[in-house]
Structure formats: C-alpha cells, structure tokens
Amino acid sequence: MSSAVSLEAELAAAIATRGRFDFEAWAQRIFRHQFERNAPYRVFCERRGVRPETVARWQDVPPVPAAAFRHADLACGPPEAVFRTSGTTDPAVRGRHLVPHLAVYRASALAAFEHFVLPDGARLTCLFLVPSPESRPDSSLARMCAWVGEAFGHDVEWFVGAGGLDVDRLLERLAEAERRGDALLVAGVTSAFAQLFDACAARRLAFRLGPGSRVMDTGGAKGLARPLSRPGFLRACWARLGVAGYSCVNEYGMTELCSQRYDSVLRDRFDGRGLEARRLLAPPWLRTRVLDPDTLAPARPGAVGLLCHHDLANVGSVSVVLTEDLGRAVAEDGIEVTGRAAGAAPRGCGLLVEELGLS
Amino acid sequence: MSRPCGTPAELAELVAGAVRARDEVGTRTLGDSVEALGAAARRWGVDAQLLADLPAVARLSPPLVAAAVRIAAAAIDTSAMLALVEHEFGAGAASRAAPPGPSLIGHVLAGNVPALGIPAIALGCLVGAAVVVKSGRDDPFSAPAFHRALEAVDPALGATVVTAYWPGGGRSWEEAAFARADLVVANGTDETVAALAGRFGARLLAHGDRVSVAAVSREGLGRDEPLPERLALDVALHDQRGCLSPRVVYVEADGSPSPPVFAERLAAALGTLARELPPGPATMEERATLRALAGEADWEPGSRVFNGAGGLVVYEPRPAFRPTAGPRTIRLHPVDTLAALPLILAPGRVECVGLAASGPEVAELVPALRALGVARLCPIGRMQQPALAWPRGQRLPLGSLLGRPGPNVLAVES
Numbered sequence: 001m002s003s004a005v006s007l008e009a010e011l012a013a014a015i016a017t018r019g020r021f022d023f024e025a026w027a028q029r030i031f032r033h034q035f036e037r038n039a040p041y042r043v044f045c046e047r048r049g050v051r052p053e054t055v056a057r058w059q060d061v062p063p064v065p066a067a068a069f070r071h072a073d074l075a076c077g078p079p080e081a082v083f084r085t086s087g088t089t090d091p092a093v094r095g096r097h098l099v100p101h102l103a104v105y106r107a108s109a110l111a112a113f114e115h116f117v118l119p120d121g122a123r124l125t126c127l128f129l130v131p132s133p134e135s136r137p138d139s140s141l142a143r144m145c146a147w148v149g150e151a152f153g154h155d156v157e158w159f160v161g162a163g164g165l166d167v168d169r170l171l172e173r174l175a176e177a178e179r180r181g182d183a184l185l186v187a188g189v190t191s192a193f194a195q196l197f198d199a200c201a202a203r204r205l206a207f208r209l210g211p212g213s214r215v216m217d218t219g220g221a222k223g224l225a226r227p228l229s230r231p232g233f234l235r236a237c238w239a240r241l242g243v244a245g246y247s248c249v250n251e252y253g254m255t256e257l258c259s260q261r262y263d264s265v266l267r268d269r270f271d272g273r274g275l276e277a278r279r280l281l282a283p284p285w286l287r288t289r290v291l292d293p294d295t296l297a298p299a300r301p302g303a304v305g306l307l308c309h310h311d312l313a314n315v316g317s318v319s320v321v322l323t324e325d326l327g328r329a330v331a332e333d334g335i336e337v338t339g340r341a342a343g344a345a346p347r348g349c350g351l352l353v354e355e356l357g358l359s
Numbered sequence: 360m361s362r363p364c365g366t367p368a369e370l371a372e373l374v375a376g377a378v379r380a381r382d383e384v385g386t387r388t389l390g391d392s393v394e395a396l397g398a399a400a401r402r403w404g405v406d407a408q409l410l411a412d413l414p415a416v417a418r419l420s421p422p423l424v425a426a427a428v429r430i431a432a433a434a435i436d437t438s439a440m441l442a443l444v445e446h447e448f449g450a451g452a453a454s455r456a457a458p459p460g461p462s463l464i465g466h467v468l469a470g471n472v473p474a475l476g477i478p479a480i481a482l483g484c485l486v487g488a489a490v491v492v493k494s495g496r497d498d499p500f501s502a503p504a505f506h507r508a509l510e511a512v513d514p515a516l517g518a519t520v521v522t523a524y525w526p527g528g529g530r531s532w533e534e535a536a537f538a539r540a541d542l543v544v545a546n547g548t549d550e551t552v553a554a555l556a557g558r559f560g561a562r563l564l565a566h567g568d569r570v571s572v573a574a575v576s577r578e579g580l581g582r583d584e585p586l587p588e589r590l591a592l593d594v595a596l597h598d599q600r601g602c603l604s605p606r607v608v609y610v611e612a613d614g615s616p617s618p619p620v621f622a623e624r625l626a627a628a629l630g631t632l633a634r635e636l637p638p639g640p641a642t643m644e645e646r647a648t649l650r651a652l653a654g655e656a657d658w659e660p661g662s663r664v665f666n667g668a669g670g671l672v673v674y675e676p677r678p679a680f681r682p683t684a685g686p687r688t689i690r691l692h693p694v695d696t697l698a699a700l701p702l703i704l705a706p707g708r709v710e711c712v713g714l715a716a717s718g719p720e721v722a723e724l725v726p727a728l729r730a731l732g733v734a735r736l737c738p739i740g741r742m743q744q745p746a747l748a749w750p751r752g753q754r755l756p757l758g759s760l761l762g763r764p765g766p767n768v769l770a771v772e773s
Contacts, residue, residue, distance in 0.1 A: 040658075064658070065650075065654030065655055065657070067651060067654060067655035068654075068655070068658040070658075072658055227550075227554075293643070293650040294646055294649075296650075306647050306650060322650075324647060324648075326643060326644065326647055339644060340644070340647075341644055341648040341650075341684070342642070342644035342647070342648045343682075343683070343684020343685070
C-alpha cells in the first residue's frame with residue numbers, strides 16, 4: 001500500500017468512526033501530502049513563499065480559487081473519477097475535480113448525510129430528482145445520491161433523464177406512496193422541486209407523504225425558471241408534499257469539494273435545539289472561513305465575506321478552496337450563504353437539470 | 360425625488376391626467392416639442408440639487424455623476440432631435456405634429472446608470488405620447504428633475520409626463536402606472552424583463568442584459584493615440600455599469616505596442632483617470648468579483664493581471680467572449696485579426712463595439728456584426744456618449760415606440 005493510499009484510507013477510517021477529529025493535525029499532514037504530490041498547487045504555494053514547514057496553523061494553508069479547477073488538473077495522483085461543474089457559460093472551461101480515491105469522498109458524503117438528514121436512523125425509499133450516475137457519470141451530486149441510496153435507502157428511483165424531470169412518473173409515484181402511507185426521502189435540485197410544485201399547482205394536486213418523510217434540496221436559485229424564495233419553497237413542501245419545514249434540509253455543496261454542509265434544522269430538532277436559527281452546518285473535517293475580499297483577512301464576526309472552505313476530504317486534490325460565494329458566520333458552528341460575486345458564472349447543481357432541458 | 364404619490368390610486372389619477380394633457384397638445388408641432396425638450400435638458404444639466412443628491416444614492420462619485428449628467432444633457436440636443444425626427448418621420452417632420460401613435464408609454468428604468476429617464480421622456484414626447492416613468496432604485500432623482508425642468512419651460516408638455524418610484528415588484532403600483540399604457544419599455548436584467556414579459560405580454564418592449572466590447576487593429580494601435588486613455592474613459596464612466604461599457608477588448612497581436620504592453624498602459628490610464636473620476640464605493644459583490652477575476656487569472660496559462668488603484672486589466676491570451684462584471688475591470692485578448700471578431704462574440708449579447716480601426720476594416724465587419732445583433736459601432740473614447748438616435752437593440756428609437764417593425768439597424772459613428 002502506497003503512503004498516499006495509506007493516508008486516504010486512514011482519513012476515511014477517521015471520518016467513518018466519528019470519534020474526536022484533530023482538524024489541525026490532519027490539515028498539516030494533508031497539506032504536506034498535497035504539496036508533495038500536486039505539482040500545480042506546489043508551484044502556486046511556492047510563488048507565495050508557503051511550504052509545509054512554514055505552515056504553523058491550518059489557516060495558513062493557501063487557498064486556490066474555485067476557478068483554478070477550470071484551468072488546472074489539481075490532483076495528487078491519477079483520478080479514479082472526474083467530476084465536472086455544471087454551467088451554461090463557456091462549457092469548454094468547466095471546472096473539473098479529479099478525485100484519485102473515491103473512498104474518502106464516499107465516507108465523507110455518507111457520514112455527513114446520515115448525521116444531518118437521517119439523524120433518527122431512518123431508512124427510507126429514495127426518490128432522486130437528479131440524473132442517475134449512469135447517465136451523468138461526471139456529476140458529483142448524482143454519485144453522492146447513489147451512495148446515499150445504497151447505504152441508507154430501501155429502494156432507489158431516479159426521475160431525471162435525457163428529457164429532464166419525468167413529472168408524470170414522479171406524480172404517479174408520489175400518489176402511490178401516499179396511498180400506501182410510505183415515508184420517502186425526496187432529494188434533488190431545487191429547480192426540479194420547483195417544477196414539481198408547478199405541476200402540482202397546474203393539476204391541483206397535493207400529497208400527504210407518510211410520517212418521517214423528508215426533503216433534501218440543493219442548488220438554490222440556480223437554474224430556476226421563476227423566483228422561489230426559501231420560505232416559498234418550504235411552504236410548497238408542506239402544501240404539495242405534506243412534508244413539514246423542519247423535515248426539509250437544504251444542502252450546500254460544490255463539485256470542487258468532497259464534503260457538504262447541511263441545513264441545521266433536522267439535526268437541531270433531533271438534538272433538542274429546535275428553536276435555534278437555521279444555518280448550514282458542516283462535519284468536523286470541513287471548516288469554513290469568511291474572508292474580506294480585498295485582503296483575505298478574516299471578516300468581522302457576523303460580517304459578510306467570501307467563503308473559503310477547508311475540506312480535508314479533498315485530500316486527493318486541494319483542500320482549501322476560495323469560492324465566489326458570499327456568506328457570514330452564524331452562531332458558533334454555522335454559516336449562511338447570502339449571495340455571490342457580481343457577474344459570477346452560474347454554476348452548480350441547479351443547472352444540472354437545466355442542461356437536460358428541464359427549464 | 361419622484362412626484363409623491365401616497366397611493367396607487369393617486370398615481371393612476373396622475374397618469375390619467377397626463378393622458379388628458381397629451382390630448383390637449385396633440386396638434387403642436389414636433390419642432391415645438393424639440394425646442395422645449397432641448398431647453399429643459401439645458402436647465403436640467405445644471406440642476407445643483409440633482410448633482411448634490413445623486414452621488415450617494417447612485418453610489419457614484421460626484422465627478423462621475425457630473426460627467427453622466429453632462430453626457431445625458433448633451434444627448435438631448437435640439438439639432439440632434441430635429442435630425443432624428445426628420446430621419447424617421449421624413450423631411451419636414453419638425454413642422455408637423457407627431458404621427459399617430461400610442462397615447463401612453465410606460466418606462467421601467469434600470470438603476471444601474473443615472474439619467475436613463477431623460478431619453479425615455481424625450482423619445483416619448485417626440486412620438487406624441489404621454490409618458491409615465493418608473494425610476495430605478497439607484498436613481499430616483501434624475502427623471503423627476505428633468506420633469507420639473509420641462510414643466511418650467513413648457514408646462515403643457517410637462518403635464519404629459521409622470522415620474523414615480525416604487526420598489527420593484529409593487530404590483531398595485533405597476534397596475535396603476537401601466538394599466539392604460541399602449542407600450543411598456545423595460546430596461547433591466549434578463550430576470551427583470553422576463554418577469555415583466557409575463558405581465559405585459561405583447562405590450563412590452565424589453566431591453567435586457569447586454570454588454571459592449573472594444574476592438575483595436577494594428578493600424579488603430581499606432582494611429583489612435585492616446586488610445587489607452589480613451590478606452591479607460593469608456594471603462595470608467597458610470598463605473599462600467601451600463602450596456603455601453605466595454606468589458607472585453609480585442610487587440611490585433613502583431614501591432615505596436617504589443618497586447619500585454621497595451622494592457623499595462625490601459626491599467627495605468629485607469630489609475631490616472633481614477634484621480635479625476637474616482638470610482639464610487641464598491642459593493643461586497645463587486646469586491647468579490649475583483650478577487651475572483653485576479654484569482655482566476657493566476658491559473659490561466661499565459662494570463663497576467665494588471666491591477667491598480669483605478670481598475671483591473673486581465674490579459675488573457677486565449678480569445679474568448681467572457682465579459683467581466685466590473686467595477687472598472689476588463690479582459691484584453693490578443694487576436695490575429697479583427698475579422699475573427701464575429702466568430703468570438705456571442706449572438707445577441709453585444710450592444711456596442713468601440714473600434715480603433717481603419718474605414719475599410721470597419722466596413723468589412725459591419726454585416727457580420729449586424730447579424731450578431733450589434734447596434735452601434737463608434738470610436739473608442741465615445742462609447743459612453745450615444746446620440747439620442749442610438750438604435751438600441753437594433754431598433755429605431757422612434758419607430759419602435761410606434762410599433763413600426765423596422766430593419767435591424769446598426770449605427771456606424773465616425
């Protein structure tokens with residue numbers, strides 16, 4: 001076993017065991033690993049005078065801009081999978097995330113999903129409003145959903161194909177689940193939910209899914225054919241699916257990251273903190289700093305700045321990614337995404353179905 | 360500030376009054392309206408209160424606002440308006456009344472560039488319509504100030520105009536303002552005009568998101584000095600918020616100075632200009648954009664960033680159409696020949712091309728740029744000074760208000 005595989009296997013095990021996670025130690029070790037094996041990143045760091053021996057704290061590890069993934073192959077070894085960002089502008093320079101070993105990605109995705117979306121240990125039938133990994137092997141969201149279905153689902157069905165969302169089949173399936181009183185996990189991009197809600201409104205349909213059902217959406221406003229606010233989304237989940245807002249979990253993820261943040265609502269409810277403000281929480285191996293765009297110094301507590309993610313599950317590429325997303329810290333453990341750099345290229349999962357003709 | 364309306368019902372009453380006033384001035388000649396509009400523009404252009412109030416709300420520096428007001432006032436020039444009505448309505452049009460047309464035109468203005476309401480009011484008056492203008496959030500002052508000026512010089516014509524402001528999405532206000540309008544002209548983001556399209560249908564004349572580019576031939580590089588300074592002015596005016604603001608410049612590669620050197624000089628020129636026309640305060644989103652632009656250039660093979668106090672120039676060797684999002688930022692791409700421009704630009708996205716090139720080079724580009732939807736070609740340094748006759752979106756400015764489907768127009772300014 002090479003040392004790289006050993007490191008990744010060790011990290012995957014540390015994530016899966018959910019014991020105490022020493023972020024600082026892992027961050028330093030992973031930076032050394034990436035500095036040694038990721039040539040473009042090493043050059044980038046050296047230009048800034050940063051080497052493993054000069055990094056005293058995890059905050060010292062240099063971030064690459066998310067756009068770097070559009071121009072360089074930032075990997076520590078041959079990729080086991082290549083995931084590509086969605087986007088309708090200049091597809092020739094879409095971002096690509098090369099992942100040398102999927103084991104860490106899988107461990108991270110499953111652990112966080114279970115912790116934040118299935119804190120009660122529920123095992124549900126999964127309806128995914130995204131393309132299957134067979135039809136979109138370069139979609140990190142499709143891959144994550146497949147893992148979730150395998151690990152936590154009774155049964156898995158995919159409702160986005162080459163023609164976009166299969167609304168008729170989805171409505172039939174929801175009606176069947178309602179009749180049987182089945183609890184479902186309905187997960188997918190926000191724009192697909194919006195299309196589902198529009199179809200329900202047009203056909204005067206409303207379902208009452210079984211108790212314990214839940215919704216996970218991601219992608220936000222990207223790719224939406226019409227504006228849909230967050231409160232509007234939650235109202236529609238209740239009115240059209242019978243799923244209460246506290247069972248609707250928003251996911252924040254990026255193709256460039258192997259870890260995701262999740263809406264705190266279900267976890268807080270499970271932990272008896274149901275009155276806490278909604279915020280996006282992370283697993284222990286993902287930390288996010290809010291930075292002043294001019295100086296890249298930490299923003300004042302609670303102030304809006306650029307989000308910079310330090311994702312140790314990115315062990316095989318680059319762990320620190322400076323996004324074009326704006327947000328702020330909320331409470332001690334969360335963030336809120338408030339916007340995006342002016343004119344930043346559309347990106348993200350919402351566009352996944354737009355490309356397939358949904359919108 | 361716009362005329363105070365306590366309720367949508369009061370606004371509807373004002374609009375109804377404007378339509379009645381329009382009927383009363385229906386027989387006056389266009390020449391009389393032109394004289395009144397020209398006089399109002401001259402009065403408006405020196406409105407001290409406007410110049411004092413606008414910078415804070417528009418987030419533009421006072422010198423930039425003064426420049427914007429000067430340009431907008433100059434465009435409402437009497438001789439230019441006379442030429443426009445004669446061009447579109449035929450010889451002798453100035454001595455006739457406006458041709459039959461809409462009784463009421465509504466305007467939904469974007470807030471990105473100050474003084475958009477002035478040409479909106481002027482063009483509406485020149486087709487003999489009553490005009491109701493909904494100002495943008497970042498400029499609720501210009502249109503009412505012009506309205507006051509018009510009322511002062513020509514009360515009868517001023518009575519045909521209503522200016523108002525309400526936050527976007529106020530449906531009852533929108534209904535009050537535009538229910539009777541034969542035509543609603545909307546400026547704004549693609550999202551805004553798409554939302555309005557659902558409400559106004561065929562009555563809507565939309566101007567959505569567009570950008571502009573500049574192009575420099577090897578011959579133009581040597582001839583049109585001080586070219587970097589002139590291009591810097593086009594970038595800096597309105598803090599690059601308008602559809603006429605250049606966001607990409609293509610430079611023929613084998614001229615002198617070389618494209619990287621030109622990029623460096625452009626950054627220096629932006630720095631110098633910033634002392635005369637300081638940028639307004641940048642938003643968080645704009646500051647993030649600057650960071651993202653510079654950060655990405657770090658990773659683009661061969662790219663270089665020229666960053667100064669006055670703006671940011673990204674030299675990118677790969678030819679592409681990737682407009683920057685400002686403020687005061689521009690990408691410079693070398694190209695083998697400007698003849699490649701029609702292959703690089705995206706159809707329907709470019710409003711104006713600023714050119715430093717010879718006459719024959721320009722002539723060769725015209726048919727292809729027209730086919731791409733470009734509405735205006737002009738010399739670099741004049742991109743932000745459009746005439747009232749500018750065929751925005753390739754539409755004749757008066758004919759489009761009369762519902763006359765004209766040819767796709769590309770204005771070539773020399």
